[in-house]
Amino acid sequence: MGSRDSTRRSASFLPAPESIISELIESSSAANDDATDPHRESSAEDRSSAVASKNFIELMLFQVVLRVGWIFKTESVIMPAVLDFLGGSGMLRGLLPPINRICQSVPALLLAGPMQKAPQKKNWLCGCTVLMAICFALLAVGFRLMDAHPVGLQVFFIAIYAIFFVATGMTQVLFHTLQGKLIPAGDRGRLLLVTNVVGVTAAVGAVWICMPAWVTAEGVEFHWLFATSSVAFFVAAAIAWCVDEPAVIVETPAAVKGIRARYAEAVLPFREDSNFRRLAIAAALFGSTIMLFPHYQSLGRGGLLGGDFRSLMWWLIVQNLGTAAFSMVVGPLADRRGNRIALRLGLIGVTAAPLLAIGLVWTEIAWAFPIVFVLVGLTPVLLRLFMNYTLEVAPSDKHPSYLAAISVATGLPVLCSPVVGMMIDRIGFSPVFMMISLCGVAAWWISGRLEEPRCSDPHGER
Template sequence: MNWMSANPLSSTASELNNDKQQADHSSVDAVAGVPFEDGVSRNFVLLTLYQIVLRCGWIFKTESIIIPAVLDLIAGSGWIRGFLPILGRIGQSCPPLLYADRLRSLPLKKWSLAGTSLAMAVAFAGLAAMFIPGVETAIGKSAMVIGFLGFYFVFFCATGLNQLGFGTTQGKLVPPHLRGRLMLASNVIGAVIAISLAAWLLPKWLSGNTIQVDWIFGFAAFAFVLSALSVVGLKENRDQLEKKTFSPKHLLMESYLVVQNDLRFRWVCLIAAAFGFSLMLFPHYQALARERLDVDLSRMIFWVIIQNAGTAIFSLLGGPLADWKGNRLVLRTMLFGVMILPLGSIALVHSGEVGLHVFDWLFLFVGVTPITFRAFTNYTLELVPAELHPRYLATQSLCIAIPMVLSPFVGLMIDLTSFEAVFSGIAVILFIGWTMTWFLVEPRHEPGHHVQYGEMDVDPDDEV
C-alpha cells in the first residue's frame, strides 16, 4: 500500500499506519477473548428494517416503469424521457462527490442517513402535490414538465447522498462477512412486503389508462419518512476525525488521483461506466412495450411486481454468494443479467404472440440492477480502509454517471432511428464491461484482508 503515502485522500501516512495498528490490536483482542463493543445484531436489524421500508416507498416510484410512464403522459417525447437517466445519475453522483469529505468527518453517520431520507420524502411530496386535480390546469403543461423534472432531480440528489451515507454507515457498523446477509434479508423481505403493498394499492390508483399519480407518489413520500425514523436507534460510536474543507476542483482532483493511483479500483471504474450505459435504457423499456406490443398503463402493475420479485430472487443468489465467494463473483453474475435486457427486449418484440406474453417477465432482469449497485458498493468497501470509503464510493458513483450525459441523445436517437439500433449498441458496451470483470482481483484473497480492511465500530463476532 505504498501508493497511499502519496495519496491526498489519506490524512497522513502516519494516520493510516495508526489505523492499521489499531486494526491489528483489535484482532489480537478478539482472539484473546476480550469483547468488542456490542451492537452488530441491533444495527443489522435496524439497517435491514431501513432498507425494507425504503423499498416499500421505492416500488411506487420505479424509475424504469412508473416515472417514465407518468412523464410520457405530460410530455410524450423520447428525448424528454431521455433526461430522466441523466438527471438521476448526476443527482446520485455529483452531490456525493462534494459531500464525501464532510460525511467522513461527521461524528455520527446515522444522522446523514435520516436527513437524506427525509429530503427524499419532501421531493416526492412535491411531485405528488403537482398531480392534485386542478394543479395541471392552473400551471400549464410546460410548467408541469419542468416541475416534474426539477423534483425528480432534487429527489435523486437526496438519493445520491443517501446511498453514500448508507454505504459508509454499513462499512462502519456491519462486518464484511455479514454484508451479504444484510443484502439478502433486506431485499427478499423488502420485496415480499413491497410487492404485497403494490398488489393491494396500485389497482386502486391505476386502472386501464387512468392513473392517480398524487396517491402513488404521496405513499412513496410517506414510506421515506418512516425509513428516516427507523435509523435513529442505530448504535454508533462517535468518530473523531479532523474536519477538512475542499473546493469542488480539489474534490474532482482527488477522485482523479484515486483512479490514477489505484489500478484495482481503475478496473472497477471502467466496469461501472459500462454499467452506466445500461441505465440510460431503463425509461425506454416500458415505452418499447407500450409502442410495439400495444399494452395499456395498467400493465405496469404486473411489471412493477415482477421487477421487485426479480430483486428478491437474485438476492437469494447474490447475498449468500457474496458471503461465500466474495463480491467479485456477484458483480460478474449480475452484470450478465443486466446484459441480457437490451437484446432480450428486442428479440421479444419481434416474437409475435410469444413476445407479448413473455415480455412481462423480462422485467425480472431489471430487478438485477439494485443487486448490481450493492455489489459495486460492497466490492469497493473491501478494497480500501474505512476512512477512504466515502471518497471511493463517491468516485465510483461518478463513474457510473459519466455516460449519462449522452442520455437525451440516446432518447433522440431512438426517435430518429429505432429501439433496435440503440439497444444493440449498448449491449455491445455491456459485453465489454462484463468481460472486464474477469480481470478484477478478489480482495478477500489478499493477505491480511480482514485485519487491514475489517475495522469495525462494533463486535464482528456478534453474529446475527
Template sequence: MEPQAGQHDSTLRNPSDSLAPPPSAAAPAKRLSGELSPAETHPAERRNFLLMVTYQILMRTGWIFKTESSIMPAVIDSLGGTGWMRGALPLLNRFGQSVPPMLLARHIKGLAQKKWAFVGTTTSMVAMFLAITSIWLIPGLKDSPYARYIYLAIYALFFAAIGVNQLAYNTLQGKLIRVRSRGRLLMIADTIGAATAIACALLLLPRWLHEDHADFAWIFGFSTGLFAAASIIAWMLVESPDSAEQREEKREPVFAAAWQVLKSDRPFRRLCIVAGLFSSSLVLFPHYQAIASEELNLGTPYLMWWVIAQNVGTAIFSVLTGPLADRFGNRLSLRLLTILICLAPQTALWLSFNPEIGKVGFFMVFLLVGMTPVAQKSFNNYTLELTTPENHPRYLSTLSLCMALPIFFSILVGYFVDWLGFTAVYHAVTVLLVIGAILSFRLIEPRHKLEAASLVTPSAIPPADDSL
C-alpha cells in the same frame, strides 16, 4: 504514477497519505482477522442491523410505486412529455446521486455522527415526494403545460437528496455493520422488501392503474407515507461520535480529491470503470416501457406486472448474491451481475420482434432490470472493503460520480431512439455492458487483505446504556 504490481498491498491499505493514514500499530491483532469474537458483539450492532433492514424494507416497498423503468416514464408520457424528457429522467437521477454526494462528502466526513445527515436527507425526501404528489392534488395543475417541467424539477431535487442519503447510509453501514454481515443485510432487506412491495402492488395498483389513465395522486401518496415511516426508523439508529482524528481531512477541491483517489488506487480505478460501464444500462430504463407500448401495444395496466417482475428480480438476485458475497466476497457477485445485465436489452429487442411471445413475456425484461439495485449495493459494499472507514465518504462519492458518467448521455440516447429506433441503440448499449462484464474479471478480491478496514470499530459501538 500508476502503482506497480509489487506495491499492490500497500496501495490498497494507503491509497495516498492524505486519504488513508496507516492503521495504528497498537490496533488489536484480531481486528485484522476479519472477525470479531462473541465477546465483542454488542447489542447495539444487532439493533442497528434490524433498523437498517426495516429501513430498506420500507424504502423498497415505497419504491415499487416510483420505478424509473416503468412508473416514472409513464408519468412523463401522461403529462405530455417527449422522448428527450424520458431520456432526461436517468440523467437527473444519476446527476443527483453523484454530484451532490461528491460536493458534500467532506461535510459528511466532518460530522461526529453521520446519522444526522441520514435523518435529514430521509426527511427531505418525504417533503419532495409530497410535492410531486401535489401535482395531482392541486386542481388544474396536471393539465398545465408547465406540469411536466415542475415534475422534472422536483424529480431532480428528490434524487439529489437520494444521493446524499445513500452516501450517509453506506457510510453508516461501513461504520456499524461488520463485513461478513453486509451481504446478509442486503439479502434479508431486499427479499422481504420485494415481497411486501409485490403484495402492495397486487393489492393496490389494480385500483390505481386504468386503461386510459393512472391515479398518480394515490400512487405517490402511498409512497410518501412509506418514506415518512422510513424517516422515523432513521432517527432510531444508535451511533457513537467519531473522534476528531477520524473526521480530519486534507482541504482540497472535491473533484481534485476524486481524481487523486482514482489516480493513486488502481483496484478502485478498475472498479469504477466496471461500475460506469454497468450503469450504461440505466440509459435504457425509460425506453423499456416505451418499446413495449410502441412495438407490442401494451398499455398502462401492464405497469403493475412489470413493477412486480422487477421486485421479484430484486429478491431473486439478492438471495443469489447476498450469501455469495458474505462467503466468497463481493467480486464474485459483481462478476455474475455484470454478465447477466447484458441480457436485458437483447431480451427486450427479441420480445419486440416476436409479438406473440412478447405480449405475455415482456415481464422478463423487468425481471432482469431487478438486479440493478442489488448490483449498486454490491458495488458500494466492494468499495467499503477497499479502504479504511475514514475514507468511505470520499470513495463512495467518487464511485457514484463514475457510475453517473454514462447517464449524462441519456438525453442524447432519447434523441437517438427517436431518430434511429430502438434496435441500434439497444445493440450499442449491449456492447458497453459486455465490455464491463469482461473487465470485471480483472477486479481483485480485497476481503482477506482489508477486512479490518470495514469492521465495526470500538469507537462506532455505542455505550451499553444507549443501545436500547
C-alpha cells in the same frame, strides 16, 4: 467477500468519512477501560447488547419502509411512465438518469464535511428523509391540482425530481455512515440479507394490494402513488429518529477535501493499475446499459400493449423479485468462485435484456415481456459486484480511491442519456437498443481479461 464489503460498496457511490468508525471503536475502548467492577462491566455489556439489537431492528425497519416507498417511484418503470403520461419525448425521459446521478452525488460530496462533524448522524438522516417525503407530498398535490397543465407539470416534476435526489444522495451516505458506527462488522451482512428479504416482501405486497385500484388501461392516478411514497418516507424518518446513537464529538479535520480534490484522487488508480483500467472500461460499458432504464417500459407499452398502463404493476413486481432472486444466487456464487465469474454471468443477462426487448416487440409476444424486467433486476446486483471485485483487487490502503474511481467510471456514460433518448425519438428503439447491447458484449469480453484475485495477488496483502 463478506459483510465489510457490502457496507463499503453501498457507500462507494459517495464515499462516507471513515474516521467515524475508528472514533466509535476508540470511545468504546475507553469506556471499557473505566469499567473495572465485574458486575458493572456485565451490566454495561447487557445494556450494550440490548442497544445494538434495538439499533439493528430500527435500521432494518428504516430500509424496509424506505423500500416500500421507493417501489412506487421505481426509476425503470414509474418515473419514465410519468413523463410518457404527460406527453414527454424520449429526450425528456433521457434526462432522468443524469439528473439522478448528478444530484445524488455532487451535493453529498460538497456537504461531506458538515455531515462528518455532526455529533449525531441520525438528525441529518431524519431531516434528509423528511425532505424526500416532502418532495413526494408536493408531487402528489401537484398531480392532483395541475393535471390540466401537462407542460407545467413536466417542469414541476423535473424540478422536484432533482431536489429529491439531492436528499436521496445525502440519505445514502448518512445511513451507511450510521450503520458503520452502530452495527458491528459481523452483523452487517445479516442486516443486508434480512433487509432484502423483508423489504422485497413488503414492497411487492404493497404494490399487489394498492396499485390495482390506481392503474387503468388509459392512465395512472399518480397522485396516489406519490402520496404513498411520501407517507412511507415520513414513517422512515420517524424510525431514524428513534435510533439510539451516542453523540460523538468529531474534531474539525485539518483540511477537508473539496470536490475537485476528491475526483482528482478518484482518477489516480486509472494511471497506476492496468487491471483496474480494464475493470473501469468494463464498468463504463456496463454503465451505458443503464441509459435504457427509462425506455423499456415505453417500448413495451407502446410496441406491444397499445399504451396500456396496467402492465406497470407486474413489471414492478417481477423486477424487484428478480433483484432478490439474483442476489441469492449470485452472492453465494461470488463467495465460492470469485466475483469475476459472477460478474461475467451477470453481464450476459444485462446484455440480453435490450435484445430480448426488441425481439419480443418484433414477434409481438406480449406475455413474455416481463422477462425483460427480470433481467433489468440484475443491474443493482452487478453494481454491487463491481464494487466487490474492486475491493478484492485494490490495495487495502487505497480502497476509497478505487471505489470512487469505479463509481465515476460507471456513472460517466449516464451523462449521455439525453442523446440516447433523442436518438430513440429520431431512429427508433431497435437500432439504439442493439448498439447498447453491443456495449454489454464488449463489457463481457473485457471482463474475461480481468485477473482473478483469488488465484493471484499482484498487490500483496489486502
